Each structure stands twice: as C-alpha cells, then as structure tokens.
Amino acid sequence: MSSTGQPGRRVVRIGSLTVGDGPAVVLGGAQGTGPGPDGLRLSLARVTPGDRPAVLAKARASWEGPLLAEPAEPGDLAAVAEHADAVVVGTEWTEDAARLRAAAGLGLPMIVRRAPGASLAAWLEVAGRCAGAPGVVLCEDTGQGVDLGLARAARERGGLPVLASAGDGAGLAAAAVAAGADGLWLAEDAPAGQVAAAREAVTVVGALLRDERPATVAAARDAIDRTDAALAVLLERRAALAGVVQRLKPVGGFAGRDPERERRIVAAMARRAPRLGERRLAPIMKAVIESGLHLAEELKETPGDNDGEHAPGPGAAAAGRRHHD
Ligand SMILES: C=C(O[C@@H]1C=C(C(=O)O)C=C[C@H]1O)C(=O)O
Structure with missing residues (x-):
C-alpha cells in the first residue's frame, strides 16, 4: 500500500524519503549552505577500490539523509x-544477471539507470528482474541526453517511480517535472546553483502540474507552501506586466482604472476556478490589481528601481539566488 492508502508499486521509500508520491525529490548535488538535495549520490567508480568502504562510511557520517550509492x-x-x-x-550491472541478482539481494531499494540505447521494454525487463529488492525506481540518466518521453512512458507502463537527469539547466529540470518525473537526478557534485534550480522546478512546476494527495497536516502544509511559492512567482510576474500597461496607457495608474476589464478578468478566472467562483475571486483580484497599481505608482516616483520592463520568468528566484551565491 502506498502512503495515499492506494495499492500500487509506485511509491518507494529510500531512508526517510518517499519517492513517487508527494513532491518530486532532488537527488545528487553537493551539500551547500542553502536548502540542499533530498538525497546524496555517491558513485564508487571514481574512488580507488581499497578506499571505497572508508569513503562510504565518511559520507554516511557526514549526512543524515538518504545516501544512494552506485x-x-x-x-x-x-x-x-x-x-x-x-x-x-x-x-555494467543491468547487463550482467549475476551482478543484478547480487545487488537486488542487498535488501535495499534499487535505482535502475537505463542503459544507453536501451528500449523501454528492455529497461522495464531489467526492473522486473530486481523484484527481490524492497523497491525499484527507474532512472533516466544514460549519460547521452535525456529522453523525457521515454521516462514518462516508463512511469505509466512500469508503474514505478521515475527519476530524470536534470542536466545543468533550469529549463530541463522544469521540463522533467512537467513530464511527470518523481525526482530530479543531478550529478553528485552538482553545484549549489543547480540544486537551487532543481528545487525551484520541483516547487513551482510541481505546484502547477503534479497530482498530490497529502494525508497529514504537515504534508498538506508543505503542498500549500509549494502552491504559495508558485503564486508568488506569478504575482510578481503579473505586477510587472500590469506595470507595463500603466506606462503604455494614455492614462495609467488608479486614474486609468478600467472596471469592465477587471470584471472580465474575474469572469475568465472563475471558469478555471469554478469552486471559488466570481463572488470569491472578485475581492482577491481587487487586492491583486490594487497592489499592482500601488507598485506602479511607487516605481514611477523612483524610476531607478523600475525593472518592470521584463516580467520575470518562473526560474527568476532561483536564478537570482545563483547570482548571489
Ligand atoms: C493593467 C491595466 O490597468 C488596470 C489594472 C488591471 C490589472 O491589474 O489587470 C486591469 C485594469 C485596470 O484597472 C489594464 O488596463 O489592463
């Protein structure tokens, strides 16, 4: 049974982390000072054979969260x-039956990377051979580009959580969450800016597109926080766009208020938010519109601060953090 109380294999627990239900997770990336990844990756191929146990022990001692070792x-x-x-x-493991059996016999959840060029059927067949493990997560990270269509198909057909490599661009991280990835797979030493961009995609894109059914107050509040983060990004963007209109209209600001346009905005929103409806949306949008008008008037008085020519995109907050790191 999954944490939503529904049967299915989709949910896999890795240490304290739930993968496949709730927010998409961020795995990999260096530990930094800001909000870090949800789990650390450690690939032993880079480590001298004799040093591997000690390196693993050290990683374990320095990190309380989930540790994913290859x-x-x-x-x-x-x-x-x-x-x-x-x-x-x-x-090297997915193509070697004895190795795969040994890994599946460890009693740990498995993360199965797609081999370069492997078809969906071949990937799912490998996952099927890991059935002895207490959970299997698919990972679209072949080192040769990311096929988000394949990752999405694997999630639907395989019934397993799927991670997708997010490369080093915020755009790819957002696309992966939008494609339904249950987690973003970063390089183990991905810098703090990449971790921040991945977190931003999980938060903002996830709030818009990821189906969530929280079952506890804490989980519901976390989901509300993500939704509010997306709202904040959109409100900032909207205020910038409304500011552009104030500068372009013959009469801007409160003096140029257009009640008919405002009514049409509320009516259009009510079609997307029918449970809130026009009656509840009207006071919300009145406050939003008036905040935008106040901001535009303040910026008119201090033109140096006016950067409203370009509405910020959804990655703006993470991009801002990157620049200030
Ligand atoms: C932005 C405009 O100016 C005002 C602000 C509006 C808004 O924030 O959406 C809508 C109508 C006007 O009252 C506009 O006329 O479009």
Whole structure:
C-alpha cells in the first residue's frame, strides 16, 4: 500500500524519503549552505577500490539523509549494504544477471539507470528482474541526453517511480517535472546553483502540474507552501506586466482604472476556478490589481528601481539566488 492508502508499486521509500508520491525529490548535488538535495549520490567508480568502504562510511557520517550509492564492482556491495539507503545500478550491472541478482539481494531499494540505447521494454525487463529488492525506481540518466518521453512512458507502463537527469539547466529540470518525473537526478557534485534550480522546478512546476494527495497536516502544509511559492512567482510576474500597461496607457495608474476589464478578468478566472467562483475571486483580484497599481505608482516616483520592463520568468528566484551565491 502506498502512503495515499492506494495499492500500487509506485511509491518507494529510500531512508526517510518517499519517492513517487508527494513532491518530486532532488537527488545528487553537493551539500551547500542553502536548502540542499533530498538525497546524496555517491558513485564508487571514481574512488580507488581499497578506499571505497572508508569513503562510504565518511559520507554516511557526514549526512543524515538518504545516501544512494552506485557500486563499481561486486566487492563493493558489502560496504554499500552497510552504509547506503539505496543501491544504484548502471549498464555494467543491468547487463550482467549475476551482478543484478547480487545487488537486488542487498535488501535495499534499487535505482535502475537505463542503459544507453536501451528500449523501454528492455529497461522495464531489467526492473522486473530486481523484484527481490524492497523497491525499484527507474532512472533516466544514460549519460547521452535525456529522453523525457521515454521516462514518462516508463512511469505509466512500469508503474514505478521515475527519476530524470536534470542536466545543468533550469529549463530541463522544469521540463522533467512537467513530464511527470518523481525526482530530479543531478550529478553528485552538482553545484549549489543547480540544486537551487532543481528545487525551484520541483516547487513551482510541481505546484502547477503534479497530482498530490497529502494525508497529514504537515504534508498538506508543505503542498500549500509549494502552491504559495508558485503564486508568488506569478504575482510578481503579473505586477510587472500590469506595470507595463500603466506606462503604455494614455492614462495609467488608479486614474486609468478600467472596471469592465477587471470584471472580465474575474469572469475568465472563475471558469478555471469554478469552486471559488466570481463572488470569491472578485475581492482577491481587487487586492491583486490594487497592489499592482500601488507598485506602479511607487516605481514611477523612483524610476531607478523600475525593472518592470521584463516580467520575470518562473526560474527568476532561483536564478537570482545563483547570482548571489
Ligand atoms: C493593467 C491595466 O490597468 C488596470 C489594472 C488591471 C490589472 O491589474 O489587470 C486591469 C485594469 C485596470 O484597472 C489594464 O488596463 O489592463
């Protein structure tokens, strides 16, 4: 049973983390000072064989959250089982039946990366052979570009959570969340700016497009916080656009108020928000419109602060953080 109380294999728990239900997660990226990833990745191929147990132990000691380790060879499995919360398998494991069985036998959830060029059927077949593991998550990270259509199809056909590599651009992270990815898979040393961009995509795009059924007050409040974050981005964008109109209209500001236009805005919104309806939306939009008009008047008095020519895009907040890091 999933945490929503519905049967299904979609939800996988990795340590304290739930993947497949609730918000999309951010995995990988360096630990920074700001909000970090939800889970750390550690690929052992980069580490000298003799040092691997110690490196895993050190990573475990320095990070309380989920640790996802990718073994390089079967000799790494004991240390992975001891220190990690999930085992990640790539091509060399998915194409070797004995290795895959050994990884699936660790008692850890598995993250199954699609091999470069592998078809949907081949990828799902590998996942099927991991059935002994306490959970399987698919991961679209072949190192050769990201196929979000395939990731989406795998999620629908496989009934398993799917992670997608978010590369290093905020645009790809947003596209991955929009395509339904249950998590964004970053390079293990992805810098803080990439982690922030991934978090922004999970928050803002997830609030708009991801189906969530929170079952606790805390989970519902988290979902409300994400929705409010998306609202804030949209309100800032709307105020900037309304400011443009004030400067272009023959009579701007409160003096040029257009009640008919405002009524049409509320009516159009009520079609998308029928439960709120015009009666409840009207006072909300009155406050929103008047805030925009006040802002436009303030900016007119201090033109140096006026950057309203360009409405900020949804990634603006993360981009701003990147610049200030
Ligand atoms: C932006 C305009 O100016 C005012 C502000 C509006 C708004 O914030 O949407 C709508 C109508 C006007 O009262 C406009 O005329 O379109």
